[in-house]
Amino acid sequence: MPQPTIAPxxxxxxxxxxxxxxxxxxxxxxxxxxxxxxxLLMELFERSRGMERVVAxxxxxxxxxxxxxxxxxxxxxxxxxxxxxxxxxxGGRVLSTENAGAFSSEVEGEQVEDSIRIIxxxxxxxVIRHLEDDGARRAAEVSPVPVINAGDGKGGxxxxxxxxxxxxxxxxxxxxxxxxxxxxxxxxxxxxxxLAYLLAKFDRVKMFFVSPPQLQMKPDILDYLEEHGVRYxxxxxxxxxxxxxDVVYQTRIRPERVRDVxxxxxxxxxxxxxxxxxxxALILHPLPRxxxxxxxxxxxxxxxxxxxxxxxxxxxMALLTMLLETx
Amino acid sequence: MPQPTIAPxxxxxxxxxxxxxxxxxxxxxxxxxxxxxxxLLMELFERSRGMERVVAxxxxxxxxxxxxxxxxxxxxxxxxxxxxxxxxxxGGRVLSTENAGAFSSEVEGEQVEDSIRIIxxxxxxxVIRHLEDDGARRAAEVSPVPVINAGDGKGGxxxxxxxxxxxxxxxxxxxxxxxxxxxxxxxxxxxxxxLAYLLAKFDRVKMFFVSPPQLQMKPDILDYLEEHGVRYxxxxxxxxxxxxxDVVYQTRIRPERVRDVxxxxxxxxxxxxxxxxxxxALILHPLPRxxxxxxxxxxxxxxxxxxxxxxxxxxxMALLTMLLETx
Amino acid sequence: MPQPTIAPxxxxxxxxxxxxxxxxxxxxxxxxxxxxxxxLLMELFERSRGMERVVAxxxxxxxxxxxxxxxxxxxxxxxxxxxxxxxxxxGGRVLSTENAGAFSSEVEGEQVEDSIRIIxxxxxxxVIRHLEDDGARRAAEVSPVPVINAGDGKGGxxxxxxxxxxxxxxxxxxxxxxxxxxxxxxxxxxxxxxLAYLLAKFDRVKMFFVSPPQLQMKPDILDYLEEHGVRYxxxxxxxxxxxxxDVVYQTRIRPERVRDVxxxxxxxxxxxxxxxxxxxALILHPLPRxxxxxxxxxxxxxxxxxxxxxxxxxxxMALLTMLLETx
Numbered sequence: 001m002p003q004p005t006i007a008p009x010x011x012x013x014x015x016x017x018x019x020x021x022x023x024x025x026x027x028x029x030x031x032x033x034x035x036x037x038x039x040l041l042m043e044l045f046e047r048s049r050g051m052e053r054v055v056a057x058x059x060x061x062x063x064x065x066x067x068x069x070x071x072x073x074x075x076x077x078x079x080x081x082x083x084x085x086x087x088x089x090x091g092g093r094v095l096s097t098e099n100a101g102a103f104s105s106e107v108e109g110e111q112v113e114d115s116i117r118i119i120x121x122x123x124x125x126x127v128i129r130h131l132e133d134d135g136a137r138r139a140a141e142v143s144p145v146p147v148i149n150a151g152d153g154k155g156g157x158x159x160x161x162x163x164x165x166x167x168x169x170x171x172x173x174x175x176x177x178x179x180x181x182x183x184x185x186x187x188x189x190x191x192x193x194x195l196a197y198l199l200a201k202f203d204r205v206k207m208f209f210v211s212p213p214q215l216q217m218k219p220d221i222l223d224y225l226e227e228h229g230v231r232y233x234x235x236x237x238x239x240x241x242x243x244x245x246d247v248v249y250q251t252r253i254r255p256e257r258v259r260d261v262x263x264x265x266x267x268x269x270x271x272x273x274x275x276x277x278x279x280x281a282l283i284l285h286p287l288p289r290x291x292x293x294x295x296x297x298x299x300x301x302x303x304x305x306x307x308x309x310x311x312x313x314x315x316x317m318a319l320l321t322m323l324l325e326t327x
Numbered sequence: 328m329p330q331p332t333i334a335p336x337x338x339x340x341x342x343x344x345x346x347x348x349x350x351x352x353x354x355x356x357x358x359x360x361x362x363x364x365x366x367l368l369m370e371l372f373e374r375s376r377g378m379e380r381v382v383a384x385x386x387x388x389x390x391x392x393x394x395x396x397x398x399x400x401x402x403x404x405x406x407x408x409x410x411x412x413x414x415x416x417x418g419g420r421v422l423s424t425e426n427a428g429a430f431s432s433e434v435e436g437e438q439v440e441d442s443i444r445i446i447x448x449x450x451x452x453x454v455i456r457h458l459e460d461d462g463a464r465r466a467a468e469v470s471p472v473p474v475i476n477a478g479d480g481k482g483g484x485x486x487x488x489x490x491x492x493x494x495x496x497x498x499x500x501x502x503x504x505x506x507x508x509x510x511x512x513x514x515x516x517x518x519x520x521x522l523a524y525l526l527a528k529f530d531r532v533k534m535f536f537v538s539p540p541q542l543q544m545k546p547d548i549l550d551y552l553e554e555h556g557v558r559y560x561x562x563x564x565x566x567x568x569x570x571x572x573d574v575v576y577q578t579r580i581r582p583e584r585v586r587d588v589x590x591x592x593x594x595x596x597x598x599x600x601x602x603x604x605x606x607x608a609l610i611l612h613p614l615p616r617x618x619x620x621x622x623x624x625x626x627x628x629x630x631x632x633x634x635x636x637x638x639x640x641x642x643x644m645a646l647l648t649m650l651l652e653t654x
Numbered sequence: 655m656p657q658p659t660i661a662p663x664x665x666x667x668x669x670x671x672x673x674x675x676x677x678x679x680x681x682x683x684x685x686x687x688x689x690x691x692x693x694l695l696m697e698l699f700e701r702s703r704g705m706e707r708v709v710a711x712x713x714x715x716x717x718x719x720x721x722x723x724x725x726x727x728x729x730x731x732x733x734x735x736x737x738x739x740x741x742x743x744x745g746g747r748v749l750s751t752e753n754a755g756a757f758s759s760e761v762e763g764e765q766v767e768d769s770i771r772i773i774x775x776x777x778x779x780x781v782i783r784h785l786e787d788d789g790a791r792r793a794a795e796v797s798p799v800p801v802i803n804a805g806d807g808k809g810g811x812x813x814x815x816x817x818x819x820x821x822x823x824x825x826x827x828x829x830x831x832x833x834x835x836x837x838x839x840x841x842x843x844x845x846x847x848x849l850a851y852l853l854a855k856f857d858r859v860k861m862f863f864v865s866p867p868q869l870q871m872k873p874d875i876l877d878y879l880e881e882h883g884v885r886y887x888x889x890x891x892x893x894x895x896x897x898x899x900d901v902v903y904q905t906r907i908r909p910e911r912v913r914d915v916x917x918x919x920x921x922x923x924x925x926x927x928x929x930x931x932x933x934x935a936l937i938l939h940p941l942p943r944x945x946x947x948x949x950x951x952x953x954x955x956x957x958x959x960x961x962x963x964x965x966x967x968x969x970x971m972a973l974l975t976m977l978l979e980t981x
Contacts, residue, residue: 060719081749085776088747093415095408121637122412310775420742422735448964449739
């Protein structure tokens, strides 16, 4: 089994390989964001920094005999390509499905469990996007190799998006004590949901969930926050929070989910809204965007959303090394 | 032209490279299972054993400048990924089409022959799944590089599936003298058809074709068996053979092909049926499965079907080396 | 940043690396064929010759840490696989989309600009096929990495096809003084349009545009030719030009675009038409073909169209090296 090394450096210079944080908590599968502890997050982010250096050097790691399969039952070009780029930047190999849902005999009654057992017999790690909320968990339960949830169901999770969102913040400022506005269609927002779980791990965080009342965060998250003593507020007026938060996490609202399309405007961010933000606020968006985030914001130094995509590469590289090392 | 070597071993340790069986029978294309002689099968299986060792060691062979194209006019995620994993495990490169049928201008009148000539000009081997029964043969006739049939037509062949099925049996017991029940929708069962042709190559084999009468094996196969003096029986009652065969090869029956869906149950295998099998019987299934093979069988040591998928990797690796060497 | 080298040769033996033609004209994006000057074309072709030798040797270049993404909003199996083969033959890595148009949330209002910014953050070069005529140009305007137009719109351009068409001619004879018949549905013929722009770069070229009058070349091209003093004739009768041209560039006419399907026959090339061509004429076709180019022509030594596909590999390899070097 090959040892990952940063070419051309020596193995003991691998990012995070000597970290004391590794002790006793190997990462087996990535199903939901709340499975990450703060020490595990810190190890991941430390490794991600290392990956930034690897990519900047134009190098790669020693994963040339490792195979990652992207098994996407629904298409998501950006997420899939980001994972595949990460595996390639590690020196590894990729098996890819662009739309296994349309092309699979699973529609005729086959179970995801059998597909995972089969694909796991010739892959070293499986990245899955499934149509059902528990698809990734079911896959992980039977898989002989690590499974990564790349988004499941209509209101499930998207933990690696939350990891890269958090890493983007981490690269700019301390995570303790943050105030964060999470805006959009929150009841079905996989990325918003996964990020809320992650932020709850840190001290003195306060979250503002900004959404039309009928699309607010569901009780599963709110209960979780209350159990863990995390402060939050439900808000429907973006103006009441935009000036006081450190981070604005904007997401999409689908037009068919509001009564009046003009309602969408009141949740949109443009250059006027940005003027009322803190001078050092961070503006994040998982992308793709439509009307909720105007292009006039792109040139603002507080706009982090294109940087997020690049950080996603490093975080996914780091995550893959952690999963492949434990085998 | 690079010589395949097991890294980091020396070339003369390549599996099967010195085999006397190679003399005078280079493998050019793989179109149908009956083209394989017993010596060629034995060479393939010997090489497949070698590939098991290569993969176990985490190594790869020296095919880094070789390109395999998977040209699938109908999607088949598992078969395609298995071939692609095999090429990657050899160190090679892959060009992939997930659903060329939907995406191709062939629907507007283009011929597969032109596509093969073009793709053959920048690939070293082409794996094709075609919609017509003679698609693979037509491809092989014009291709400048080896063509492998990955399943053609609705009642054509799927020879590499049969090769891995046979290898699965070979790994457990001698192939001469076997009694085998092949169960399912046999008239259109590509894998069942290809396996029957292959089994007929061995001495004292007896096949039981178990199927609703209207879905029985077609005369082309039965004629072939009679010409070659191979014993077989047509049977519609699974209970009359299940207790006496060495191998049970179960396949799917599509519900729309039987008059009464409850008929499907009488051909299904579950833990009750398994109890009546020989203690050392082997249960194979090409997968995917639906109701015809119950999950209660999965834990039975006689269940070989997940192992089949893994063996498929080795057999396809071995087959690719044989095809690429002869060029 | 790795330097491309022909393995195992030394860096200074890279094709075209020392060329004086490089001075002052780095290639940044490939959007339309008229952007190529004659010196740049000559450098490209010189490098393409070098690539022929690399492939013949079974070698590859040193691009193992470079990633190319094929972002196809409409499927085109042959063009996509040709680019991917080129990147693999350079030793590089590929991220692939077979049909991003069907699978993308862009249909819901997302802009190609955002996709390009994101994909450009983890790729080194992007090959795009877009549905709109200005898709490639819009992509190039925001991309942090080189963009190659692999065909845009319904009547846009397909510059790399034109480059390989021209290279095919170049490999057979001098480009100055050529007479060329371009036949087919010219108003919407991307390859015909791109080739016309390219041929106009050379001295004493004369083009005959042969097409049903309602499908003739559009004024944008004709104006360009007149401005540059290039001779051309519009013709609707293939018989009046077929005997006097050096190159016949045949393309498809879709049946729904002519009043009478029998009209298509008068523009078709078969063994009878070929007899009237010059003894050293060249017959090109971008493929795929239907009725407009009969199989009886395939064996004629003047038929270049399968060779075109192979030359396409070399030209795309060369183009990729020129784009990746300038970064």
